[in-house]
Amino acid sequence: MKTSNKIVAAAVLALLGAAAQAQSSVxxxxxxxxxxxxxxxxxxxxxxxTESGSMTTSFIGFSGREDLGGGMTASFAMESFLLADGxxxxxxxxxxMWARSAFVALSSKELGTLKMGRNTTPLFVSTLSFNAxxxxxxxxPAIRHTFTSGTATGDTGWSDSVxxxxxxxxxxxxxxxxxxxxxxxxxxxxxxxxYGAGAFAASAVYQKVAKGATVDDTETMQLAASYDFGAAKLxxxxxxxxxxxxxxxxxxxxVGVAVPMGGGKLLAQYGRISASAGADRKTFTVxxxxxxxxxxxxxxxxxxxxxxxxxSGVSYGAGIRHRF
Numbered sequence: 001m002k003t004s005n006k007i008v009a010a011a012v013l014a015l016l017g018a019a020a021q022a023q024s025s026v027x028x029x030x031x032x033x034x035x036x037x038x039x040x041x042x043x044x045x046x047x048x049x050t051e052s053g054s055m056t057t058s059f060i061g062f063s064g065r066e067d068l069g070g071g072m073t074a075s076f077a078m079e080s081f082l083l084a085d086g087x088x089x090x091x092x093x094x095x096x097m098w099a100r101s102a103f104v105a106l107s108s109k110e111l112g113t114l115k116m117g118r119n120t121t122p123l124f125v126s127t128l129s130f131n132a133x134x135x136x137x138x139x140x141p142a143i144r145h146t147f148t149s150g151t152a153t154g155d156t157g158w159s160d161s162v163x164x165x166x167x168x169x170x171x172x173x174x175x176x177x178x179x180x181x182x183x184x185x186x187x188x189x190x191x192x193x194x195y196g197a198g199a200f201a202a203s204a205v206y207q208k209v210a211k212g213a214t215v216d217d218t219e220t221m222q223l224a225a226s227y228d229f230g231a232a233k234l235x236x237x238x239x240x241x242x243x244x245x246x247x248x249x250x251x252x253x254x255v256g257v258a259v260p261m262g263g264g265k266l267l268a269q270y271g272r273i274s275a276s277a278g279a280d281r282k283t284f285t286v287x288x289x290x291x292x293x294x295x296x297x298x299x300x301x302x303x304x305x306x307x308x309x310x311x312s313g314v315s316y317g318a319g320i321r322h323r324f
Contacts, residue, residue: 030060030324032084035138035299037317042281043310050085054138055289055299055321057091058082059100076104101157112166119163122175122192123220124156126203130224130235132256132267133285138317139301141271141283142237142254149273149281151241151250152220154209158188171197179211186210186217199228216245233258235269249276264290264297279308295323 035054040046052058061079068074079100081091089097096118103117124135124147133140137148146152161179172195179188190207202225210217222239239252256269266288273281287301298320305313 025066026062026064028060028062030058030082031056031321032058032082032324033319033321034058034084035317035319037315037319039138039315039317040313042305042307042313044313046314051138051317051319052082052084052086053091054301054317054319055136056134057100057137058084061100070108071110072106072108074104074106078102096159099157103163109167112164115163115165117161118157118159119161119177120157121154121207122177122190123152123205123207123222126192126194126205126222126224127237129201130203130226130237131254132233132235132258132269133287133301139285139287139303139315141269141285141303142252142256144283144305145252145254145271145273145281146220146222146239151218151243151252151273152207152209152239153216153218153243154188154207154211158211161188171195177207181211185213199230201226216243218243218245231259248278250274261288262290264288267301279310281308282306297321 033053033056035051037051038046038048039051059079059081061077063075063077065073065075078098079102080089080098081095081100082089083091090099098118101118101120103115103119105113105115107113127142127146128135131140131142133143135143137143147156158177158179160182161177163175163177165175166173174193176191177189181187188207188209188211190205192203192205194203195201205222206220208219209215219242220239222237224237226233226235235256237252237254241250241252251274252271254269254271259266268286270284283303283305285301285303287299289297289299291297298318300318302316303314305315
């Protein structure tokens, strides 16, 4: 009995060790971003409030990776947006639980990566990569003009999608993405190519959105580039959006700069929407982002937002962003 007990105990310890080892391959991570300030949309009223996600949308995620041998790996990610000011899930009421991403993937150095599920679009990645304020829905003219101003449609992530990312070769990268219609009136698809080596980087993206009865059908083309001089990094974007549902065309132009200064960066970005019909939009933002550590930064920003025919929108705020 004593010998049997020792064998059982050893087996249990071995199983617990294996389970612990398996669990160690799964990561919990995320980001919390909260700011206070005054926010005013063009034609609206100024609202003083605590805001979640002004510089980066708050989120929590889980991911894991397994080495399959032969240079092949399997991975997954499940990421949920958060409204940290109210402690609720999602970016808005009714947002899906895992709206940021939810996919399973196979990867190899020779063949690239294939991801299935809900995937972030190449257009969103290009837009955030080539502007001074990154993925800021609160203050980035490029992000706001492309994704919240009635121009490009289809959200920043596509459900029911398959995303292939080719291996990088000498600084060049490429990928394609498609989202099945699944009876919802068409499908979305897109392609991207990019280059990044040293101080220079560039991106070209095309996407067509036709999925969803309540979503306008649009075609978007974007060209973007950046150059880091050391003393300053310059950003530029040009996008053309054709809306076949409303028969309108939008030209989006964005330029920006990030200047290292005093342990942080001085940021400035200007964007303009020229519409074939309806109001034009001009947005300018200036800010300062200071890193207290690799994971924590504090920031302040001021934004002027003008829409033809409406009173100007002026927003300003200061916040804390922490990664974990």
